[in-house]
Amino acid sequence: MGAPKQRWTPEEEAALKAGVAKHGAGKWRTILRDPEFTALLRLRSNVDLKDKWRNLSVTAGGYGSRERARVALKRGKRGAMVIPQPMDVDGKSLDSDDNTIIDSKPSAVVVESMKLESSPEKEKSVARLDDIILEAIKKLKESSGSNRTAIAAYIEKQYWPPDDFQRLLSTKLKALVATGKLIKVNQKYRIPPSSSSLGGKSTKGYSTETMNAINNNVKQLSKPEVDAELDKMKGMSKEEAAAFAAKAVAEAEVAIAEAEEAARDAEAAEAEAEAAKTFLDAVMLTMQNRNPASAVY
DNA sequence: TTAGGGTTACAG
DNA sequence: CTGTAACCCTAA
Secondary structure, three states, X not given: OOOOOOOOOHHHHHHHHHHHHHHOOOOHHHHHHOOOOOOOOOOOOHHHHHHHHHHXXXXXXXXXXXXXXXXXXXXXXXXXXXXXXXXXXXOOOOOOOOOOEOOOOOOXXXXXXXXXXXXXXHHHHHHHHHHHHHHHHHHHOOOOOEEHHHHHHHHHHHOOOOOOHHHHHHHHHHHHHHHOOOEEEOOEEEOOOOOOOOOOOOOOOOOHHHHHHHHHHHHOOOOHHHHHHHHHHHOOOHHHHHHHHHXXXXXXXXXXXXXXXXXXXXXXXXXXHHHHHHHHHHHHHHHHHHOOOOOOO
């Protein structure tokens, strides 16, 4: 897993995901033009966004079109393999109310080594923070994971204490969770295992006001975007759909984090992010209604 | 402009 | 050498 060319910073990734959550995958130019992301993605082209999204999909274990092709080739040469799908075991609801989030992306735990490349200072420091956060968790070695306070304490002890650190840390943790580099379980963060599983969705952190708005919207949303996404899901096995949904929820949350981080137009951006989450809630409901024990396809 | 196949750069 | 991530090329 390389640290090759112009690596994407977690911020850029988050912005990309947020953009996809808002406008949908494929609307690269739109995402790029969105005043909320244009700043963070200013150095990336629409093609870059597309490629990055493809890479993310691949490493996420989600079947990106590309990975499928590669896998197919490998199988072809070795002439082996089936894709056994023991179908899942749990017909459980995806809608639990605790704060458990388990991202759908495995992703290796390789931290980004600091490169002394020619990148803006800002990006350098944030990339380093990611590195440090992971290091902190590793060093702390808490079996069930480490909470934000412990992580912050460790970092403050080992490194310099930036002024905006606490807030920055929270944002970074969210981003890392969304990226699959960390898993959050009951307020604690830990390094993800090699494989992924599906978790409940989180309903944390939103004001009752917001939640009401969401619940209210869920009942009467009818965007063409929704139909399009739901249509995609028809061809997925339940497992795939669940992973997809879990990932999407994480993305929506990143969108919210981004909205907070970018103080500018925060309200409007947050509203859009919430809308994205609303869509996801609808997806979840739809899935629960239609996913008998067997897959659709 | 976008999707997808191909290529390059780099880490393990 | 192989796998991964960023980058390039081109058809639609």
